[in-house]
Amino acid sequence: MKDITLRVARFDPEKDTEPHIESYTVRLHNGARILHALHAIHDTIDPTLAYRYCCGSGQCGSCAIRINGVPGLACMEEARTGILVEPLRLPVVRDLVVDLGPFFKDLASLVPKEGAVIPKKAEIESIKPLRSCIECMACISVCPAMDVTEFAGPTAMRQEMRLALDPRDGNDRIRESVGTGLFTCTSCQACWKACPKNIEIPGKAIEKLRALANREGLTLPRHTEVAALIRSTGRSVTRTEPTFMELMDKTEIEPVGELRAEVGFFVGCMYNMRLPKTALDAIEVLRRNGFRVIIPREQVCCGSPLIRTGQIEFIELLKRRNIEAFKFRGIDTVVTMCAGCGSTLKNDYKTPFTVMDISELLLKYGIEQPARLPVTATYHDPCHLLRGQGISEQPRTLIRQVVDLTEMPAWCCGSGGGVRSGIPEEAAALGEKRREEIQKTGAEVVISSCPFCEFHISEHTDKPVKNITTILAEGYREKDRKKALGEKPVS
Amino acid sequence: MRAVEVVDCHVLVIGSGGAGVRAAIEASGYGDTILISKTIAGKGGCTPMAEGGLNAVLREEDSCEIHFEDTMKGGAHLNDPELVRILVRDAPKRMDDLIRWGAVFDFTEKDEVAQRPFGGQRFPRTCYAGDRTGHEIMMTLMEQLRASSVSILQETTAIELLKDGNAIGGAIVLDRDGEMSVIKADSTIIATGGGSQIFDITTNSSSGTGDGYALGYRAGADLIDMEMVQFHPTGAVFPYDARGRLVTEAVRGEGGILTNTLGERFMKSYDPERMELSTRDVIARAIATEVLEGRGTDHNGVYLDVSHLPKEQIENRLPLMLEQFLKYGIDIRKQPMEVAPTAHHIMGGLRITPDCRTTLPGLFACGEATGGVHGGNRLGGNALADTQVFGKIAGAAAGNEPKRTIHIDEKLIESQRRRLGGFLKGTVNPADVSRQLKKAMWDGAGIFRNAADLEKTLNTANKLLFEKLHADSQRMVSECCTVQNMCTTALLVCRGAILRRESRGAHVRIDVQQTWNSLTTPYRHTYLSRTREGIEKVMPQ
DSSP, X not given: OEEEEEEEEEOOTTTOSSOEEEEEEEEEOTTOBHHHHHHHHHHHTOTTOOOOOSSSSSSSOTTEEEETTEEEETTTSBOOTTOEEEOOSSOEEETTEEOOHHHHHTSOOXXXXXXXXXXXXXXXXXXXXXXXXXXXXXXXXXXXHHHHSOOOOHHHHHXXXXXXXXXXXXXXXXXXXXXXXXXXXXXXXXXXXXXXXXXXXXXXXXXXXXXXXXXXXXXXXXXXXXXXXXXXHSOSSOOOSOOHHHHOOOSEEOOSSSOOEEEEEEOOHHHHHTOHHHHHHHHHHHHHTTEEEEOOTTOOOOSHHHHHTTOOTTHHHHHHHHHHHHHTTTOOEEEESSHHHHHHHHHTOOOSSEEEEHHHHHHHHOOOOOOOOSOEEEEOOOHHHHTTSOOOHHHHHHHHTTXXXXXXXXXXXXXXXXXXXXXXXXXXXXXXXHHHHHHHHTOSEEEESOHHHHHHHHTTOSSOEEEHHHHHHHHHHHHHHHHXXXXXXXX | OOOOEEEXXXXXXXXXXXXXXXXXXXXXXXXXXXXEOSXXXXXXXXXXXXXXXXXXXXXXXXXXXXXXXXXXXXXXXXXXXXXXXXXXXXXXXXXXXXXXXTOOOOBOTTSSBXXXXXXXXXXXXXXXXXXXXXXXXHHHXXXXXXXXXXXXXXXXXXXXXXXXXXXEEEEEEEOTTOOEXXXXXXXXXXXXXXXXXXXXXXXXXXXXXXXXXXXXXXXXXXXXXXXOEEEEEEEEOOSGGGTTOBOOTHHHHTTOEEEOTTOOOGGGGTOTTTGGGSOHHHHHHHHHHHHHTTOSOTTSOXXXXXXXXXXXXXXHHOHHHHHHHHHTXXXXXXXXXXXEEEEEEEOOEEEOOTTOBOSSTTEEEOGGGEESSSTTXXXXXXXXXXXXXXXXXXXXXXXXXXXXXXXXXXXXXXXXXXXXXXXXXXXXXXXXXXXXXXXXXXXXXXXXXXXXHHXXXXXXHHHXXXXXXXXXXXXXXXXXXXXXXXXXXXXXXXXXXXXXXXXXXXXXXXXXXXXXXXXXXXXXXXXXXXXXXXXEEOOOO
């Protein structure tokens, strides 16, 4: 047995205007879950503590809460001392009990077709990954789109896809899902990561529904334009200034100083066409740290704008072209600086080479210490880096070598999943929420590691928004400047 | 006299497990139906937790006759033959309903519903969805319920049935804040599930507190065979707070083997023909005996091992088991599980006719809250079948009842108000009472019983029933009501166990010598009501 101290959010609607945190110490058996700690508090300290539970074994979803800010099931997560227990990020009724009623209404029901339809085993197998939902509403509680638009939510879309796959269902689920916000999803993947059953809603429901919508001619016109552009130019944006590829006249770039490793460089459409100077910063940082950088000129759009919007007709062509571009040159490690491209190459492609995000790569090899810059900064986690690639510490470690970092909560900027082009008001509304968070940090600079985030957030803050490699490059330039002046660099 | 809110309907369903929701869907075709659930509808009870499967005769090579015989034999011939006939006849039809409504059962390569072997059955007829069959059924039913006209009252607790003369006319209920109101109904269906939470070690969810038994009993209904408690042989033993959670029979159905600490497959000493796929009562007693005789683990359990099976089979057929055990640090693909008996299902309950009428006019019941379907021991897979077969019958029968005028007995309302008011002035922590009750029942009314311990436990339960339970505020009075229902259910179990002076099915009296078996026994049902109790004797030929 051991003593565990928990901090629990309490809220009494009759007395409180907002929740407050109470600390409780209880004696628990080894292996006790958070639910058992709540029972101990209720049974021995404060019987007024309100919380939900039924099965106690991870099957009913009643006890979904936030543990240190992250959704989980109280009956499955181990009770550890010091944790913060709060209700899901939904309207609170009392203490840990939230109002779930509205969300059950958004879940569609199967409408049996006339006549006896028996599914085939293959159809059953396709539905199964979408079927284990226990309606805990954790996904709903973390969905950014639902904060700012009319969206039925992740599990509602999961249910639509489950029905769309079922031959017994008689309704048009594609039109229904389009009508209840299918295209408002930014593909941030917060739903998947919050799901206690690990249901891959973005890839297995949202993207697949959008692909079915594409077959029905329901793709948003702005998205169809992007697909047409990729088909004709190999790029998802138009050329408005000299591209990175044009500015780099060589395919092979030698390092400054000793060679430590060779990498292929996948630039991505946005850095290539819209933010080429940032890509040049990345090359500068790579060269400075001993990398020979190979930039195959045949590389094209990674295809993410097509995959996320369900326009997958010629995606295999793009994949083959990109894989060949690096494989042909015998490259075994490809570095990406765009979080979206990196996530796509890692998760949607089967590459014969290793794909690494630039922050992964730089930390793996270690970098030359830059000079510190006298600014305060905050870091915006790109969704496709944080959740798409599981990378959150590496960018921070690199950033802290140059500037002081103040944290803000990780939340989608609103520009992913085709939302920036398809539903600009939604993207703007989410961008404004970033403005608030940035302001709260008091930071002078916003750093990120994704061109969509950088582009979008710069429209929603008055602070400069810089890529992580730009910050590192500035650190090196400052170091060189000081050295040239005979000053000792501040470290 | 303060006014209490009154709501009218044609059918009131109390309980939102497999039986309750099936009944409500059916009843909605006949008139205004209200379903109340003390949990969030569809989440409470054991149905969403059920893992193994639903028995139904689907194949040419199988027959209802074989299913009937398996069920009667498994039930120690205490079952009502007519109820069993209906169960086996209608289970395939209810499977058809579920399939039509979109249930995602596992299918075979031949595009038929897959079926696996299960305990005590001579044919593999247990339809399944991985090891989450109950969840699958609930998801399917909840979709249809939400699409129907049924009015769902979430987190609403029935505290007493509304008596109108001798008939039942609805129920007195509490909402989430403990505010009382009355629901009048031409027919009321009790579908509140079981009561195994009265035991210290149990598979049951928080709502398995015997509310339906207590509500029906207090209103004057007959209950039968309440002593028949199924101790599922394989409950997990670690961690302490999650002890008793179900390790599905499907683990044995897929080929899991039981061994003691000497490494012996001990079932060969108890049921060499069927081994791990014997009936639950036999295996529970076997494990309890192995432990009593010193061949059990430190946690008073034995080993259940599937590590000899291909890992893909475990990942596809037992994903929930894999996930749960991994959470607690055991990889069942490589290591054995430690298991021990755990209170799981009450075969007894409200006495019903073949159309689910109880002995009180206006009151119907279906599912685990009823008695007679499973006799002295329930076959795995028959409970889910029970919920669908009798849920539908109860819904239709209740729906078919004529409309009538129901009078509210103001004295009953007042007495409930006093009851709730008493809790606010009470002095005893309901959590302590619950804990004491569970421990007493586990020790004194468990797998091996004797008259002395049963009497002692009966007295304890009675004393606990009359404790002055304390509710901190109006919102918490329903907890006190629930604990009282647990005490009442415990009393019924003890009384039934004392009345049945024989060992039969799941009920063992070590203090009784008998010369008969379940076919030659002189006894049939035990029966309990507020006015009488006894045990039925077989009529001499």
